[in-house]
């Protein structure tokens with residue numbers, strides 16, 4: 001672990017905020033009671049995420065990545081342990097709209113234009129039309145969708161639809177962005193492009209991002225911290241503090257430093273993997 005290098009490259013705001021983690025999880029567990037008996041989705045999870053961190057959850061299918069993200073978002077209730085989001089319970093954080101959530105599928109309403117999809121949470125919040133229009137324009141520009149406001153979702157490519165769903169999550173102006181495999185269904189080239197854009201967006205806005213993925217290069221390219229999970233029960237196998245510079249381009253994937261972090265993630269995945277699956 002290279003905490004010194006990590007702090008050295010953090011912005012001043014990120015350093016100040018390190019006093020209190022954005023997400024603080026202690027001894028958290030979650031067991032689903034099913035007809036086939038209990039499923040131990042999460043067991044004994046300890047994790048701290050600081051402001052400005054980009055944290056990826058990676059691990060084999062069923063290791064609890066989505067469940068952990070949903071616990072942070074107050075979409076699942078833990079059965080044991082403690083979790084605080086911005087010093088509050090996940091429920092309080094949700095009610096205060098402390099986070100934006102991006103799902104695996106873009107989930108845009110086909111009968112609304114892209115701009116109207118991005119505006120939807122702002123309508124629900126009751127923002128006046130002028131502020132709404134400003135926020136829609138600002139966030140569509142952030143995800144490079146300027147000029148596509150009047151299009152309908154089906155007129156856009158999969159990658160553009162996913163960018164629109166990111167703009168919708170950003171429109172509520174959360175400091176925390178929770179993303180569940182947002183690029184999983186896209187081809188490699190589009191995914192590379194969106195990884196690059198997401199990285200730039202994160203660097204520009206200094207948001208805290210929690211990101212679920214199955215892809216080692218994606219996790220290593222995007223993250224300041226990589227959490228490797230393993231299944232049955234779902235638990236943390238390794239937490240890797242990346243010492244790659246915060247300013248990166250996709251070329252970094254060819255460097256020995258990148259390959260070293262990727263190797264450690266791969267070793268963690270192998271060790272925690274059951275080949276009976």
Ligand SMILES: Nc1ncnc2c1ncn2[C@@H]1O[C@H](COP(=O)(O)OP(=O)(O)OP(=O)(O)O)[C@@H](O)[C@H]1O
Nearest residue numbers: 032034039041060061062063064065066067068234
């Ligand atoms: N609502 C539920 N009821 C019962 N079991 C559930 C429920 N949600 C998830 N599980 C189980 O909890 C475990 C963790 O699931 P989860 O979806 O969090 O894994 P994951 O790592 O995100 O998997 P994937 O990579 O396939 O999306 C799995 O065994 C899953 O079947």
